[in-house]
Amino acid sequence: MNRSYLVGFVPLFLITSAQSVAADWDQAHNDLSAFLGVQSNTNLFNTAMQRQSDQSGTAGIRWDWLGLFEGYGLQLPLQINRQQYRDSSDLAQTLYQLQPELRLFLTQQTDLSLQATLRKDQHLAGDSAAEFLSAAERALIAKQTGAQAALSFGRAPDIQNLRVTLGTDRRQQDVQEQRYSTLDSDFAEAQYSHKLNENVALVLDVARRQEQQNQLSTDLTQYGGGLAVQWTGQQFFRLTGGRFSRSYAADQLAKVTGSYWQLENVWQFDQRWQLQLQSGRNSVLSYATGSVSQLDTRHAASMRWQYDQSHQFSIELSQLTSRLDQDDYHRTRDALGAGWRWQWAQQWQSLVQLSQVRQRQQQQLNRDRVELMAEVSWSW
Numbered sequence: 001m002n003r004s005y006l007v008g009f010v011p012l013f014l015i016t017s018a019q020s021v022a023a024d025w026d027q028a029h030n031d032l033s034a035f036l037g038v039q040s041n042t043n044l045f046n047t048a049m050q051r052q053s054d055q056s057g058t059a060g061i062r063w064d065w066l067g068l069f070e071g072y073g074l075q076l077p078l079q080i081n082r083q084q085y086r087d088s089s090d091l092a093q094t095l096y097q098l099q100p101e102l103r104l105f106l107t108q109q110t111d112l113s114l115q116a117t118l119r120k121d122q123h124l125a126g127d128s129a130a131e132f133l134s135a136a137e138r139a140l141i142a143k144q145t146g147a148q149a150a151l152s153f154g155r156a157p158d159i160q161n162l163r164v165t166l167g168t169d170r171r172q173q174d175v176q177e178q179r180y181s182t183l184d185s186d187f188a189e190a191q192y193s194h195k196l197n198e199n200v201a202l203v204l205d206v207a208r209r210q211e212q213q214n215q216l217s218t219d220l221t222q223y224g225g226g227l228a229v230q231w232t233g234q235q236f237f238r239l240t241g242g243r244f245s246r247s248y249a250a251d252q253l254a255k256v257t258g259s260y261w262q263l264e265n266v267w268q269f270d271q272r273w274q275l276q277l278q279s280g281r282n283s284v285l286s287y288a289t290g291s292v293s294q295l296d297t298r299h300a301a302s303m304r305w306q307y308d309q310s311h312q313f314s315i316e317l318s319q320l321t322s323r324l325d326q327d328d329y330h331r332t333r334d335a336l337g338a339g340w341r342w343q344w345a346q347q348w349q350s351l352v353q354l355s356q357v358r359q360r361q362q363q364q365l366n367r368d369r370v371e372l373m374a375e376v377s378w379s380w
Contacts (some may be wrong), residue, residue, distance in 0.1 A: 024066075025073050025103060031064045033379035035081075043369030044088070045135040046126025046359060051369075052135075056091075058083040062377075075101045083122070091139055093122045110153035117146040117169075126359070126367065128320065128333060132288045133175065141174045165189045173287065183285045184212040193228065201228040203240055213285050213292045217249035220283060222260055234268040244283050246293055246325075256325050258283065258295065274304045283325075291324035312341045332360045351375045 037058045043051045060081025067074050080096045097119040104112040121142045125133035130140040148167025154160045171183040187209040195201045202225065209220040224242015231237060241261035248255070263279040278300045286294040300318035307313060320333040337355035344350060351374070358368040 025068070027066075028068045028073075029064065029066050031062075031379060033062045033377045035060055035062065035375055035377035037373060037375035039371060039373040041369060041371050043126075043367070045124055045138065046131075046357070046367050046369055047135050048365035048367045050135070052087075054085050054087050056083055056085045058375075071105055073103045073105070075103075088138075091122070091124075093120075093141070095120050095122060097121075107153075110151070113150040113152070115148050115150075117144060119144045126369075129287055130173075131322075131331065131333075131359070132290075137175050139175070140180060142171060143174075144169070144171045146170060159195045161193050163191045165191075181214050181287060181289055182212070183287075185285070186210045199230045203228055203238070205240060205242075211285055214289065216252065216292055218246055218253075218285075218292055219248075220244060220246045222283075224260065226262075234270075235266065237265045239263045246283055248292070253292065253326060256283065256293065272306045276300075276302045276304075286324060288324060288327065288329070291326040291329070293325045295323045295325065297321045310343045314339045314341075330362050334358045334360070347379050349377050349379070351377075 035058075038055065039058070040053070040055045042053050044054045045052060058081050060079065063076070063078045065076045076098075077100075078096075078098050080094070082094050083092065085091045099115065099117050099119075101113060101115040104114075106112060121129075121144075123130035123140045123142060125135050125137055125139060127140075129142065133140055146167065146169040148165055150163060150165040152161065152163045154162060166188050167186070169183075169185045169187070173180040173182075187207065189205065189207040191203065191205045193201050193203045204225040206223045207221070211218050211220060222242060222244035224240055226238070226240030229237045239261070241259060244258060244260050246256040260281050260283065261279070262282075263277070265275075265277040267275045267277075269275065279298070281295065281297040283293055284296055286292060288294070298318065298320045300316065302314060302316040305313045315338045316336075318335045320335075321331070322333075323330050335355060335357045337353060339351065339353040342350045353371075353373045355371050355373075356368065357371075358366060360366050
């Protein structure tokens with residue numbers, strides 16, 4: 001139960017900010033499952049008036065294969081699913097996500113990770129990635145391709161560690177088969193940690209991103225640092241923060257500066273109970289065509305209860321506040337969710353989730369919706 005906390009204290013907190021598929025590179029596996037789910041939504045497009053409810057069904061497969069060889073490992077996680085709506089047949093889509101990773105174990109102190117991303121998602125108008133769409137536009141199809149390379153090395157990895165990441169990310173959004181926006185990013189990041197004593201590590205990070213939103217170029221630079229602390233064998237705390245600066249090509253738009261931070265506290269009370277607190281602020285590209293960038297601030301708290309080997313219950317409360325840099329727009333999104341996962345046979349598992357989302361925006365009526373989702377999966 002506590003292995004993820006006790007192994008690799010400093011590398012753990014370096015990797016938490018990396019966008020990668022979680023994997024245990026000490027053990028090969030080949031997991032394949034098929035799933036079938038239904039979902040009911042009380043406000044499909046998250047509107048304040050003329051609410052539309054609908055039910056949808058989804059079916060698909062998940063495959064996660066990891067092979068370990070002499071000097072390297074390869075992981076192939078894949079998900080494909082088909083989603084259909086009862087009253088909105090035009091929203092039916094086949095979605096996918098593939099994120100292969102090759103990890104080269106160069107020495108005991110050094111490894112190189114090469115990762116690619118290929119995915120297709122659908123976001124309904126009013127979702128967090130499509131909040132600027134009108135209900136008449138209905139849905140946004142988002143396609144993403146990307147690649148990144150990360151080199152991790154240290155003179156003594158348990159005491160001193162450096163991770164350097166280079167990558168590229170391409171996203172495009174289409175509405176009713178017409179291009180809505182494109183978001184492109186090339187980035188370089190460096191994270192360094194040094195263990196000051198048995199329980200405290202110093203963390204430093206620097207990032208540089210060259211980005212484009214609908215052909216308008218912008219450069220983001222951020223630098224900062226913080227601490228990773230192991231208070232007890234059951235609790236970990238990590239806080240990093242600093243300054244960011246976003247400029248635009250040929251000074252077409254005013255320069256934006258501010259602060260960013262990332263906080264995480266994981267507390268394993270015992271074998272059954274776990275509490276996780278998170279908070280963060282970042283400057284990101286905006287999905288709004290009227291603004292190139294926005295400042296997102298997110299707070300979240302989640303509790304997990306492992307009742308026994310078969311039943312796991314969870315609850316999460318989160319808040320996301322978005323402020324556009326080039327437009328007078330300020331939106332707060334509150335979400336409350338609860339879930340129950342039941343392993344009722346060796347190969348069979350079910351999941352039930354209930355969530356409520358409320359959106360508050362200046363000079364507009366509040367919007368809210370309730371979603372109920374149930375899924376059954378079979379693995380072999």
